[in-house]
Amino acid sequence: MTDQRSQAEIVRQSLKRRYRKERRFRFYGIAAIGVALLSLVILFTDIIGKGYTGFIKTTITLDVVLDGEVMYLQDAADPEQLDMADFQAPIIRALQQYFPEAQDRRDVRELSRLAGSYASNQVRDLLKAQPELLGTTQTLEFLAHDSVSVYVKHADNPSYSIRLSEQQQRWVDQLVADGVIDTAFNDVLFSRGDSREPSNAGILGAIVGSLLTMVVTLVIAFPVGVAAAIYLEEFAPQNRITDFIEVNINNLAAVPSIIFGLLGLAVFIGLFGMPRSVPVVGGLVLALMTLPTIIISSRAAIKSVPPSIREAAEGIGASKMQVVLHHVLPLAMPGMLTGSIIGMAQALGETAPLLLIGMVAFIVEVPDGFFSSATVLPVQIYLWAGSAEQGFVELASAGIMVLLTFLISMNALAIWLRKRLERRW
Amino acid sequence: MIKLKSALATLALAGSIAAVSAPAMARDTVNIVGSSTVYPFATVVAERFGRNTDFPTPKLESTGSGGGLKLFCAGIGTQHPDITNASRRMKKSEFELCQSNGVKEITEVKIGSDGIVIANSKKAEKMDLTLEQIFLALAKEVPDPKGGDKLVANPYKNWSDIDAGLPNKPISVMGPPPTSGTRDAFVEIAMEGGCKKYDFIAKIKGEDKSKYKSICHSMREDGPFIEAGENDNLIVQRLAQDTDTLGIFGYSFLMENEGQIQASTVNGVEPTPDTIAAEEYPVARSLFFYVKKAHVGVVPGIQEYVQEFTTEGAWGDNGYLVDVGLIPNPRDVRMQTAKNVKELKAMTGQEL
Numbered sequence: 161m162t163d164q165r166s167q168a169e170i171v172r173q174s175l176k177r178r179y180r181k182e183r184r185f186r187f188y189g190i191a192a193i194g195v196a197l198l199s200l201v202i203l204f205t206d207i208i209g210k211g212y213t214g215f216i217k218t219t220i221t222l223d224v225v226l227d228g229e230v231m232y233l234q235d236a237a238d239p240e241q242l243d244m245a246d247f248q249a250p251i252i253r254a255l256q257q258y259f260p261e262a263q264d265r266r267d268v269r270e271l272s273r274l275a276g277s278y279a280s281n282q283v284r285d286l287l288k289a290q291p292e293l294l295g296t297t298q299t300l301e302f303l304a305h306d307s308v309s310v311y312v313k314h315a316d317n318p319s320y321s322i323r324l325s326e327q328q329q330r331w332v333d334q335l336v337a338d339g340v341i342d343t344a345f346n347d348v349l350f351s352r353g354d355s356r357e358p359s360n361a362g363i364l365g366a367i368v369g370s371l372l373t374m375v376v377t378l379v380i381a382f383p384v385g386v387a388a389a390i391y392l393e394e395f396a397p398q399n400r401i402t403d404f405i406e407v408n409i410n411n412l413a414a415v416p417s418i419i420f421g422l423l424g425l426a427v428f429i430g431l432f433g434m435p436r437s438v439p440v441v442g443g444l445v446l447a448l449m450t451l452p453t454i455i456i457s458s459r460a461a462i463k464s465v466p467p468s469i470r471e472a473a474e475g476i477g478a479s480k481m482q483v484v485l486h487h488v489l490p491l492a493m494p495g496m497l498t499g500s501i502i503g504m505a506q507a508l509g510e511t512a513p514l515l516l517i518g519m520v521a522f523i524v525e526v527p528d529g530f531f532s533s534a535t536v537l538p539v540q541i542y543l544w545a546g547s548a549e550q551g552f553v554e555l556a557s558a559g560i561m562v563l564l565t566f567l568i569s570m571n572a573l574a575i576w577l578r579k580r581l582e583r584r585w
Numbered sequence: 586m587i588k589l590k591s592a593l594a595t596l597a598l599a600g601s602i603a604a605v606s607a608p609a610m611a612r613d614t615v616n617i618v619g620s621s622t623v624y625p626f627a628t629v630v631a632e633r634f635g636r637n638t639d640f641p642t643p644k645l646e647s648t649g650s651g652g653g654l655k656l657f658c659a660g661i662g663t664q665h666p667d668i669t670n671a672s673r674r675m676k677k678s679e680f681e682l683c684q685s686n687g688v689k690e691i692t693e694v695k696i697g698s699d700g701i702v703i704a705n706s707k708k709a710e711k712m713d714l715t716l717e718q719i720f721l722a723l724a725k726e727v728p729d730p731k732g733g734d735k736l737v738a739n740p741y742k743n744w745s746d747i748d749a750g751l752p753n754k755p756i757s758v759m760g761p762p763p764t765s766g767t768r769d770a771f772v773e774i775a776m777e778g779g780c781k782k783y784d785f786i787a788k789i790k791g792e793d794k795s796k797y798k799s800i801c802h803s804m805r806e807d808g809p810f811i812e813a814g815e816n817d818n819l820i821v822q823r824l825a826q827d828t829d830t831l832g833i834f835g836y837s838f839l840m841e842n843e844g845q846i847q848a849s850t851v852n853g854v855e856p857t858p859d860t861i862a863a864e865e866y867p868v869a870r871s872l873f874f875y876v877k878k879a880h881v882g883v884v885p886g887i888q889e890y891v892q893e894f895t896t897e898g899a900w901g902d903n904g905y906l907v908d909v910g911l912i913p914n915p916r917d918v919r920m921q922t923a924k925n926v927k928e929l930k931a932m933t934g935q936e937l
Contacts, residue, residue, distance in 0.1 A: 277905075278636060281636050281637070319822075319825065319845075320844075321842055321843060321844020321845055322844065323844075355632055356625070356628050356629045356632050356909075357632075429664070433664055435612070435663075435664060436616070436646075436664070437644060437646065518618075518646050520646065520647065521644050521645055521646040521647075522624070522628045522631065522644070522645035522646075522647075523642075523644050523645075524631070524632055524635055524642035525614075525635075525641055525642055533614060533644045545818060545819075546817070546818060547625070547818070548625060548817070548818065548837050548838050548840075548841040548909070548910070549841060550841060550842075552818075553818070
């Protein structure tokens, strides 16, 4: 009796301790989530805080007199004259209307540096397209020079250094007050390729490059991965060879991505003589990298289809192929898709293998096909983050936001597909 | 069933994509590879060239000088690059590799110079260093401070341990990793420059070159030298926050961030465009690019791009490359180089 009582006593006594233990255990879990969330919040605040200004462009709107005499241009339809004409001059004249005192060489030079470096190209392109505009006055919106842009956006931010002279700062202040210099949504970012001038740089080239690369990856990795998974799971005999293949697939999933880049360099570029820096090669390399992920997740999805379904189908006389195609595959599809999309999202964020096949490059033109030179989103961010010009700091963060948007929407798609197609039994 | 059919269709499409990629396709874009130091200058030229002419903008890859020359010398044909940039001169061995792969005629273009600065935050004290002090602060092994021709593991913790005139602060220097051309140049010019001031080490050079190299080129690994990434911007940002740390990077990054950081003088010389061009500032190097003559006329735009690079408006004293930090060559050197470029004068291999 005493024994029993003492046992109940022990339990009662330990009860408090056990509850405490459990509370502690729960607290650890909450703390872990807290740490993860906190770092996420810090990451996002840092990126958004640095990057939101990347979505703002600084413009300078001027009434430009397209005076043929100032530009040394009699006939805008003559390409030879276009080559020799001075398209900076009308812009300087337009600025001098606001600051007539700026006449000596140094002042004119400083004045002309308020407008972006490619403002004169804008005038030239306009006249080239519409020669009849020569002699008229046009209201044109130019991008402001990068140092003006930094000054307008970050004058009170100590981590930026202002590279305008005091005179230029005074001019800019006045032009801002007059509404000549203004800020607007940075549509350049989404309509152009890379540039060495932060205000002219766009991410469209990288977005298109990423899409082209992902199409190639999907088109190759998904069918091959699914076919491999179905064969291994449904048809392959259980023997040493399949075991060996399985071990290797699992190993491949853990191989560092740079190795796939080396493989791509040796096989696709070296052996097959494909060109460097093209989305096809990038897509092939990333497909190889994603294959193990797709195979593993597809096999898991196939495994989770209950055997009763197969047996029922076989019971009414379906062939093995019919069982797989009509019953197993549709039921396993949500899992396969989820796995593939997560694999693709991984591939979207990859830079290391692309370094070796030449996709880490300065490419201005937006790619127009699978065989034109291209770069991808993470590479563009990496290139911007490494550039000396101050304006690229905010652009890199803006680029990260664009990349994150893509990743989040891909993951959301994966969740949506799973929710929609999943069947419970 | 529909799913299967579409899967088969995509597979067939993938097959046809692979089949289209016949080797050595014609190319209309100039391909440029090479040094990450020359990259900021070359990209600016390429972009201007693309905007101001009807040629497509050349494609630039930043592969490092060595990597670029390896690709460049791999052979003739459109799958190989047309131009390679280098932050050092082509080595004899690289020239021979080129020759043996059929890349016979190469035009060398010296575009200007670039300085490597050792800088810290403007909030901290400006440093005046000598090459010898730099070597003592950052080398893995240094001559025994007690005297004698003996090497010991670097004992210096504070700058004042090296020289009483330097601040009593811990040595902490951030620099690029070994893959970087800036690191190569820093090690070869600054570290070796300080190292060979010691006679007994200079003597080793004659006897055992690889031993000499390992003494002079090894950076310390016990903490004071911090290997930052390839990203010079990151070093600059860290310097602004951490006032006790110095950073090693290219002159163009100093120019872009003059508001926040200041350069240390080396051997009493301040890094400025003038002192770097005149080779008074000791840690400076020349920048080059190399043109494959066999591709001129095959890939459109090569000659025009090279000409754009070598105009006074680009690489001259008031050219746009100066705005991004290039230190121009003296005018007579520029004129001579531009003339050679026009003729596409090939290297003989003797000049290396």
